[in-house]
Amino acid sequence: MQKRRIIFRIAPYNRLSFPILLNAWESRQIDRHFEIIIRETPLTSEPFQEIRKDDVVLFSFMTPHLPLIHEEIKSLKGTGAIIAGGGPHITHEQELTLEMGFQVLFIGPGETNFLNFGMDLLEYKLEKIKIYPCPTPAASSSDLNTYVPIQKYMHGTPPLEIMRGCAWNCNYCATGLQNAIYRNLESIKYFLHLASTSAKKIYRINFICPSAMEYQAQKGRQHEKCLAKIAELLHLTRSYGFKFIEYGIFPSEIRPDTVSSEGIKILKQYVSHKYVTLGAQSGSNQRLKELRRAHTVEDIEQAVSIINDEGFMAYLDFIVAYPGETPEERWENLQFIKKLHKKYRIRTQLHYFFPLPGSTYGFRFPAFLSEDEKAGLRELKEYGITRDGWVDNEKQMIHYFEWLKRDFPAYYSRYEGTQRNFSSS
Ligand code: SF4
Incomplete structure (x- = not known):
């Protein structure tokens, strides 16, 4: 049959x-x-x-x-x-x-x-x-520790999810809406054993962790207490002899306010990459406060300084065009990026804001950039200061709203803020 x-x-x-x-x-x-x-x-x-x-x-x-x-x-x-x-x-x-x-x-x-x-x-x-329906936190925690992303039907093996949810609640992000739960070391050990003996010949091990230096933070936001656990995790991973170990880069980026010399030294001891990635998100303190990021631009600069001192390059992610973002905030953002670029060894990636349901900004239009502002961003790319992910992001956002306005106008009408004239044809 x-x-x-x-x-x-x-x-x-x-x-x-x-x-x-x-x-x-x-x-x-x-x-x-x-x-x-x-x-x-x-x-x-x-x-x-x-x-x-x-x-x-x-x-x-x-x-x-x-x-x-x-x-x-x-x-x-x-x-x-x-x-x-x-x-x-x-x-x-x-x-x-x-x-x-x-x-x-x-x-x-x-x-x-x-x-x-x-x-x-x-x-x-x-x-x-x-x-x-959404599983209970207890069921989700049990699932996280039971299943691993090793299977026989698809090529490759994705990063291992070791943290689900996030204790922060940034306005543009939907990850933080559930309390963080963590994969325990027994489950990680089980995965590493399978990966190291897999016929797929897995050389690279990486992890999904929304805030890398907060792995196993109790009630979150206690990164200084997590370092021993992170060291244990990376030490365990190393013991299986994988050629490449990644932590502190996508998909386990670092919040700027969780960077310490001690923590970066631990990464240096185990990881195989020469840079780490910070979710900087904005170079304007006003905007960071509005986003509920709970860190400042000074925290970002201090983190970059520590990262460079420990021998890593810093990759920084920023988002532009947040809802309600002012031209002054965007100007501050660019000045901050230029300043960091002069003083430190960094690379930056600019993303264009996209509203995600489940986040506070879920039904807000972006703040659309003027042609002069876009020219300014393109110039940063030409000088090698930033990468321009924002260009494709912006196209995707426009395509989304045009599609929504044409095919689902009632849903489109739920979005708030200044809208541009999206074509509905
Ligand atoms: S942006 Fe990062 S720190 Fe903020 S809620 Fe999302 S995952 Fe957590």
């Missing part, structure tokens, strides 16, 4: 999400009952083997990807396939995604929900619309 097909729609932005779910299914042998298909290209890009009416197509995505996902969902309409989705957008917003055509939604961390989904498929218990 033909097995039911489960199509994992893989894209660059969700490569880190699916392996842990596949691991959960493999560990309970649920995958054996299905034909697992890893689909790397859009379902709209070429004739797919005809979609069968009992197929299940799985998506995982963030808000900026919605217009792309929508195109694929439209191509699935009328086929009878079940369209299921999870990830950061769906966790915080279900109304739009249901309207787009999703029938199954996973809220919050996915492991338990995905197992329940597998069982429901096997028992043919799935309702027409099914929303799997």
Whole structure:
């Protein structure tokens, strides 16, 4: 008998999400009952083997990807396939995604929900619309320590998630809305053992940790008490003989106010990279306060100084065009970046703000930059001072709002702030 097909729609932005779910299914042998298909290209890009009416197509995505996902969902309409989705957008917003055509939604961390989904498929218990609720913190903590992102269907092994959630609550970020939980060392050891003996030949080990120097912080915000735990984590990782160990760069960036000489010395002892990444976010104290970052530009400069003194280059991430951001704040930001560039060994990346549901700024328009300001940012790129991720981010943001205004005008009308004249054609 033909097995039911489960199509994992893989894209660059969700490569880190699916392996842990596949691991959960493999560990309970649920995958054996299905034909697992890893689909790397859009379902709209070429004739797919005809979609069968009992197929299940799985998506995982963030808000900026919605217009792309929508195109694929439209191509699935009328086929009878079940369209299921999870990830950061769906966790915080279900109304739009249901309207787009999703029938199954996973809220919050996915492991338990995905197992329940597998069982429901096997028992043919799935309702027409099914929303799997967010697991309790205790269940999420247990899942985090039970499953690891090692599986047999996808190439590569993503970074190991060791911290879920964040004790801070920055206005533009949706990560901080749950209390942080941590993967324990036993679970990390289990992963390292599997990785070191895997037929996939894994040379590089890295970690997902929203605030790298706060791994295992009790109630968060006590980074000075975390250093021994971080040293233990990195020492343990080293003991397995991996060629490359990464910590303190994406996806485990560092908050500026958690940098200390002692902490950076620990990184230096174990990591294989020559730079560490700071989430600086703005060079204006007024803006940092408005964002509820709870650190200052002076903290950023001090962190950069320590990082350079310990022999690392500092990579700094900044965001421009926050809602309500003033031209003066943007000017201060640029002056700050130029000053740091003169005094220290740094590289900077500029991102353009995007509103994420679940964050305080979830339904705010960005502050749009003037042509002169954009010219100023382009000049920084030409002088080698910053990288210009903001250019693509801005295009993506404009595409998103144009799509929303055209296809979902009622949802679009929920956004507040100064809007530019987005085309709706
Ligand atoms: S931006 Fe960073 S520090 Fe702030 S809430 Fe998000 S993950 Fe935490």
